[in-house]
Amino acid sequence: MNVQEAQKKIEELRQTIEKHNYYYYVKDDPQITDQEYDQLIQELIRLEEAFPELVTPDSPTQRVGAEPLPYFEKVEHRIPMLSLSNVFNEQEIRDFDRRVRQGTGADRIRYVCELKIDGLAVSLEYENGVFVRGATRGDGTTGEDITQNLKTIRSLPLRLNRPVTLEVRGEAFMPKKEFERLNKIREEKGEALFANPRNAAAGSLRQLDPKIAAERALDIFLYGIGYVEGESIDSHSEGLQFLEQLGFKVNPERRTFDDIEELIAFVEGWADRRRDLPYDIDGIVIKVDRLDLQEELGFTAKSPRWATAYKFPAEEAVTVLKDIEVSVGRTGAVTPTAILEPVSLAGTTVQRASLHNEDIIREKGIMLGDYVVVKKAGDIIPEIVAVLPERRTGQERPFQMPTHCPECGSELVRLDEEVALRCVNPQCPAHIREGLIHFVSRNAMNIEGLGEKVITQLFSEGLIQGIPDLYYLKRDDLLKLERMGEKSVDNLLTAIEASKANSVERLIFGLGIRFVGEKAARVLAEEFGDLDRLKEATEEELVQIDEIGPKMAQSIVSYFANDDVEDTLSRLKQAGVNFEYKGPRRSEAAVDSPFAGKTVVLTGTLHQMTRKEASELIEQLGGKVTGSVTKNTDLVIAGEKAGSKLDKANKLGIETVNEEQFLHMLPKQ
Numbered sequence: 001m002n003v004q005e006a007q008k009k010i011e012e013l014r015q016t017i018e019k020h021n022y023y024y025y026v027k028d029d030p031q032i033t034d035q036e037y038d039q040l041i042q043e044l045i046r047l048e049e050a051f052p053e054l055v056t057p058d059s060p061t062q063r064v065g066a067e068p069l070p071y072f073e074k075v076e077h078r079i080p081m082l083s084l085s086n087v088f089n090e091q092e093i094r095d096f097d098r099r100v101r102q103g104t105g106a107d108r109i110r111y112v113c114e115l116k117i118d119g120l121a122v123s124l125e126y127e128n129g130v131f132v133r134g135a136t137r138g139d140g141t142t143g144e145d146i147t148q149n150l151k152t153i154r155s156l157p158l159r160l161n162r163p164v165t166l167e168v169r170g171e172a173f174m175p176k177k178e179f180e181r182l183n184k185i186r187e188e189k190g191e192a193l194f195a196n197p198r199n200a201a202a203g204s205l206r207q208l209d210p211k212i213a214a215e216r217a218l219d220i221f222l223y224g225i226g227y228v229e230g231e232s233i234d235s236h237s238e239g240l241q242f243l244e245q246l247g248f249k250v251n252p253e254r255r256t257f258d259d260i261e262e263l264i265a266f267v268e269g270w271a272d273r274r275r276d277l278p279y280d281i282d283g284i285v286i287k288v289d290r291l292d293l294q295e296e297l298g299f300t301a302k303s304p305r306w307a308t309a310y311k312f313p314a315e316e317a318v319t320v321l322k323d324i325e326v327s328v329g330r331t332g333a334v335t336p337t338a339i340l341e342p343v344s345l346a347g348t349t350v351q352r353a354s355l356h357n358e359d360i361i362r363e364k365g366i367m368l369g370d371y372v373v374v375k376k377a378g379d380i381i382p383e384i385v386a387v388l389p390e391r392r393t394g395q396e397r398p399f400q401m402p403t404h405c406p407e408c409g410s411e412l413v414r415l416d417e418e419v420a421l422r423c424v425n426p427q428c429p430a431h432i433r434e435g436l437i438h439f440v441s442r443n444a445m446n447i448e449g450l451g452e453k454v455i456t457q458l459f460s461e462g463l464i465q466g467i468p469d470l471y472y473l474k475r476d477d478l479l480k481l482e483r484m485g486e487k488s489v490d491n492l493l494t495a496i497e498a499s500k501a502n503s504v505e506r507l508i509f510g511l512g513i514r515f516v517g518e519k520a521a522r523v524l525a526e527e528f529g530d531l532d533r534l535k536e537a538t539e540e541e542l543v544q545i546d547e548i549g550p551k552m553a554q555s556i557v558s559y560f561a562n563d564d565v566e567d568t569l570s571r572l573k574q575a576g577v578n579f580e581y582k583g584p585r586r587s588e589a590a591v592d593s594p595f596a597g598k599t600v601v602l603t604g605t606l607h608q609m610t611r612k613e614a615s616e617l618i619e620q621l622g623g624k625v626t627g628s629v630t631k632n633t634d635l636v637i638a639g640e641k642a643g644s645k646l647d648k649a650n651k652l653g654i655e656t657v658n659e660e661q662f663l664h665m666l667p668k669q
Helices: 003-026 034-050 090-104 176-189 197-205 210-214 236-246 260-276 291-297 358-364 429-439 452-460 467-472 475-479 486-499 504-510 518-528 531-535 539-543 550-560 563-575 611-620 644-652 659-665
Strands: 074-076 085-087 111-117 120-127 130-136 142-144 166-173 219-228 255-257 281-288 307-311 316-328 334-345 348-354 371-377 381-387 599-603 624-626 635-638 655-658
Touching: 003 034, 085 090, 090 260, 090 281, 090 291, 090 307, 111 219, 111 236, 111 260, 111 307, 120 197, 120 219, 130 142, 166 197, 176 197, 197 210, 219 236, 236 291, 255 260, 260 281, 281 291, 316 429, 334 371, 348 371, 348 381, 358 381, 429 452, 429 467, 467 563, 475 486, 504 518, 504 531, 518 531, 531 550, 539 550, 550 563, 599 611, 599 644, 611 624, 635 644, 635 659, 644 655, 655 659
Parallel strands: 085 307, 599 624, 599 635, 635 655
Antiparallel strands: 074 142, 111 255, 111 281, 120 130, 120 166, 166 219, 281 307, 316 334, 316 371, 334 348, 371 381
């Protein structure tokens, strides 16, 4: 057999194998026996071994064969993977519907309801129909490249039915039977058991060795399209049908509703029926179907306004409250935490529950030794919902909040009539330690390898006493620490060095200024451009910014007036930490730019740059890039094979330009 003959035979075998993968893993309707399937795989392996130059990344033989990875590469999502807001009862569903109707001016909205699979959200990229990259959701903006592990999921197609370039979103999960099988094996080996299928799925996909992921029969449902080139899709339900046509596995238990009463009945009906499914779900996702209405409704900083997740009523359990511990956070707030007799709840073992503050303890009449009812809010956060006084024996004891900080001994105070007690000593070890943990966290300076345990170790050993000390750590000092080998130390120092180049909004958020969250930090960076300019800002200047209120403005000014803060910033600058914003300034959203203040849609294929690069250029020049053509669209840039978006723009009388005209609109370099 020559190369040409081998190539033809290999392609035939691959198509046949993928067809049977589809029928077996997606349609649950096998067309051949396992023995016949194995014979096809073995024949393909023999041919690829004889002609290794014909092996391609999308071959069925490559689902298991990748070498272990040293670490996961970072992946920046072209379109952010935002989380959903939650609703917990019928009234909150109705409130969501009311907001949607008010936002669109429509009397009735068509919604799509889908099961909320309890797994790991992932992004999949295909180029010309071939799977090229898969990533975790991460923080919504940046995830981790887990392509090789995702390839081990048999229901995930490595090649689509059509040569489409697109990015899709899905939920990888572990079926209940596989979870039970895996835990049985781990129990026999004396290994720690997985708490629930979601943790097992996440742990499997974050293995550096793909062979371990391949041993676990993971599955996946696709639930949405991030972007697609050369196709026109007008609704979410149409998009799901399109995914099915391409060969993706889409959950069949979905319904479209025009009537809110029928929608509520469907949602509530799954609360009991979910236990009969072969996989875990933790709610129902409700989405506005029409994409133009989604575009019109837009987003908040954290979630889309056109979708929400109904979370099933939390499971409850009864246990004993053994003790109450108090801890001091980075803002000085003292938080009581209930220590419980371990109890199984919603698939996990619960031993701790937040009590929030002293008033909660008093209102619920909680005493040490009480039997209490515990639930997981949204199936995630354990909380005490009630005390069972009828089960008291007389041995229970009242709890008193401390009057002095358990870390530094300073007197605790209440500020501005707040409920929480606070330690206001800026030198409190708890303040500093928790502030350091926040500073290095993923959404702040994102220093890998500096987790809570390492920070605590460095702090207790006296190697760091404040944020700037992180940038002056010595290799020799780190090597003396327990469980810190040469490779770990070198990786840690590399990550610290890399964080110096972060755009300044990460630093602003990481400093832990009271009331300043991620969104506010970015707004401040965009507005002022660098930290030195922000330091000099007055309250009057700050409140002129739409997103900054008086309380936040006062907090920012007070923070930068502190002498210790001035010393911290001076040492950070001396260490080489970047103080400048690396994105386009608000004041620089070019007044003379043809894109300033305009809503722009890109469609078709561009040849001089990618659509992502074009989108970034337009946004830097003051424009807003969206995915759907609506009456609010100002300009459509049409590349090759533009399709129905261009047709729609012409019907609506919207200005359109081709790629060459677009390039002429850009400022000359």
